[in-house]
Amino acid sequence: MTTNNNPIKYVLVTGGSKGIGKAICTRLAREDCHILTCSRHSEDLQVLKEELSEYSGQILTYQVDLSEKKQVKKFAGEVSKVWDQIDILVNNTGTFQPGSILDEAEGRLEHMMDTNLYSAYHLTRALMPLIRKGNKPHIFNMCSVASQIAYPNGGSYSISKFALLGFSKVLREELKNQGVRVTAILPGATWSDSWKGADLPKDRLMEAQDIAHLVWSAYELSATADVEEITVRPQLGDL
Ligand SMILES: NC(=O)c1ccc[n+]([C@@H]2O[C@H](COP(=O)([O-])OP(=O)(O)OC[C@H]3O[C@@H](n4cnc5c(N)ncnc54)[C@H](OP(=O)(O)O)[C@@H]3O)[C@@H](O)[C@H]2O)c1
Structure with missing residues (x-):
């Protein structure tokens, strides 16, 4: 590992092949970070790899379904084989299906919880030894405005995002005195x-780049400052 004042950062972003996750990978690759990401579809990961190949850091990609605990644990094991530290972990993977609690399909809540909450819970626990070895280690959890307010057609998605915000708050308390910062982005x-x-x-x-910019800005603060929550909405408000 580099030991100068501005060491290269080791960044793991889940669900980095599209949308917000891809914007975060791109923004941090531009800062010369090493990037490791995963998703279910290898073609999208290959495209990402090619797009980021102009930057100087490593770009490592893994095909994983994080809604399955077994795969999450196996993935964490693979990560430990290639890196011995993580400076930034972004628990970004998530899926959205509209619906109302009373009408949505059987199993919807389980699927939302597996993908949106348990993925982050199991992965963070499994990677904690590497995060503890990180430089200014920081965990971001991609929550949602749906973590704070119920809205029509939010259904089980909203329940899972309330839970993810709860996870983030508890983690923040647990890691307060251990030098690991935790931020919930909503x-x-x-x-x-x-x-x-x-x-x-x-x-x-x-734009997804706006969220990526917030991640980097929160990380850039000194190690004595933790941005606990960032709520950010379109200028014209919620849809
Ligand atoms: N966009 C919004 O308006 C919005 C607002 C608030 C919060 N968020 C949150 O922001 C995060 C990113 O959302 P997005 O809109 O950027 O979504 P997106 O464009 O659908 O991208 C989701 C990413 O996660 C991956 N992914 C999904 N399920 C996965 C699984 N089971 N295992 C591994 N990877 C998986 C996807 O790749 P594969 O499909 O190939 O697996 C993709 O890379 C989510 O947590 C979402 O809830 C989004």
Whole structure:
């Protein structure tokens, strides 16, 4: 590992092949960080790898379904084989399916919790030894404005995002005295694959790069400052 004043950062972003995760990988690759990411589809990961190949850091990608605990643990094991520290972990993977609690399909809550909460819970626990060895280690959890307010058609997605914010708050308390910063990011509507085909003016939603910029800005603060929560909405408000 580099030992100068500005060592290269080791950054793991889950779900980095699209949308907000991809914007974060790109932003941090531009800062010459090493990037490790994962998703379920290897073709998208290959595209990402090619797009980021102009930057100086490593770009490592893994095909993993983080909704399955076994795969999460195996993935953490693979990460430990290639890196012995993580400076920034972004628990970004998530999936959104609209619906209402009373009408949505059986199993929807389980699927949302597996993908949006348990993925972050199991991965963070498994990677903690590497995070503890990081330089100014920082964990980001990609929550949502749906972590704070219920809204029509939020259904089980909203429940899982409330839970992820709870996870983030508890982790913050537990790591306060251990030199590990924890930030919950709560974005409103942001252009990404989840909004593909939406017939809305471009300026009605935020750009994924805006969220990536917030991640880097929060990380850049001194180690004595922890941005606990960032809520960010489109200028025109929620949809
Ligand atoms: N966009 C918004 O308006 C918005 C607002 C608030 C919060 N968020 C949150 O921000 C995060 C990113 O959202 P996004 O809109 O950028 O989504 P997106 O464009 O759909 O990208 C999601 C990423 O996660 C990966 N992924 C999904 N399920 C996975 C699984 N089971 N295992 C591994 N990887 C998986 C996807 O790749 P594969 O499909 O190939 O697996 C992709 O790389 C999510 O947690 C979302 O809830 C988004």
